[in-house]
Amino acid sequence: MSTASPQRRSALLRRFASTGLLDAQTAIRRDNLLRALALIAREPAPVTRAVIARRTGLTSATASSLVAELIEVGLVTETGPAESTGGKRATRLAIDGDTHLIVVAVVRTRAIDTALVDLTGRTVASRRVDHSDGVEVSAVVDAVREITQGVEPRVLAACVQVPGVTADGVVVDSVQLGWFGVPLASLLEEAIDAPTSVVNDVDAEALTEAADAGEGVIRLVVHLGEGVGAAVTNGGTLMSGATGRAGEIGHVRVVFEGARATCRCGLSGCLESAASMSAMLGDAYTDELDGHDTSLLASTADSRERMAFGARALSRALRIMAALLDPQEVVIAGAAPALGPHFLGTLRDEFEMYPAKGTAAVPIRYGRPELGRYLGPARSALAPILGDALPLTEAPPAGPAPVVGERD
Secondary structure (H helix, E strand, C coil), rough: CCCCCCCHHHHHHHHHHCCCCCCCCHHHHHHHHHHHHHHHHHHCCEEEEHHHHHHCCCCHHHHHHHHHHHHCCCCEEEEEEECCCCCCCCCCECCCEEEEEEEEEECCCEEEEEEECCCCCCCEEEEECCCCCCCCHHHHHHHHHHHHHHHHHHEEEEEEEEHHHHHHHCEEEEEECCCECHHHHHHHHHHHHHCCEEHHHHHHHHHHHHHHCCCCEEEEEEEEECCCEEEEEECEEEECCCCCCCCCCCCCCCCCCCCCCCCCCCCEEHHHHCCCCCHHHCCCCCCCCCHHHHHHHHHCHCCCHHHHHHHHHHHHHHHHHHHHHHHEEEEECCCHHHHHHHHHHHHHHHHCCCCCCCCCEEEEEEHHHHHCCCHHHHHHHEEEEEEEECCCCCCCCCCCCCEEECCC
């Protein structure tokens, strides 16, 4: 296994994570490096220096220079000779999964999941720490320190996923966690000496679903859990809004009839009060439940009745958002797949019952839990450095990731 060094990480960050104004030559070089990196990561056929030159229109010398630089900073590695096409065999290139690591922490109301993810998207280690009395900020810092112990030089970047509103590395408002104005990124950067981002859970899911999105693909992702939220991606990029609050739809009033319930925000008729998993499945539901237990809750007659009401409320919100955004598809994510085909079918029927004139039909599907919970926040961690050049989906794990430790 390759070992990274602080010098190599610093070199990479200098090349890619510049926040200042770049001169024209440096900016062009950086763009070409990212183009070459994205081609190596995304092209299904073997990629060589000659393929990069041909696909980008750059000279062979420039392509070779770009590859040399990507190898130098630990992003790319050579994997052996390509098939012969006559003459000297070219060398295959691949993303280097042995040099750098991304740290991910997924914070929920009563647990912290942490993981180390390599640059191919493989989870190489993970652990869970349960906190039955709630999660404190210091516990997140401790959990991240523990997962990085012994691999500190390899940590390229980190991301913490939280429920709530985030902006510029700060947890602005998380009702679920009881955190307000917490500068979480700066606390972790001080603890592990690596650039850190903070993303809310809905945005993280949207980035997961967008990992294989083509350029210009608009996708609307709606998260159902103890809360309700939405996010929009354009290609592989998140559309965050002017103040980072795009998709905060949970407390938009969509129920006006007499059956409306009082929401935990104090108002009545909010989308969350009708279509959150808690509203549909009852107080026994928490975001810590696994899919099997959630499905059991969804199988009762009372839950089925509340799920039908929730589907009607959600369809109203989706009609407005779909008319505004004109997405290629709508994804219902979070814990929603555990509700099964009946809920999804009801939602589709309700959505299609009163189509708005002038709008296009929009397919609605469940999210893809098989992509894993760490992909989205790992992509968020890399975005300030490499944009969306690395989809992190090229090398799925061969089996369950080793669990570094588990405690209550």
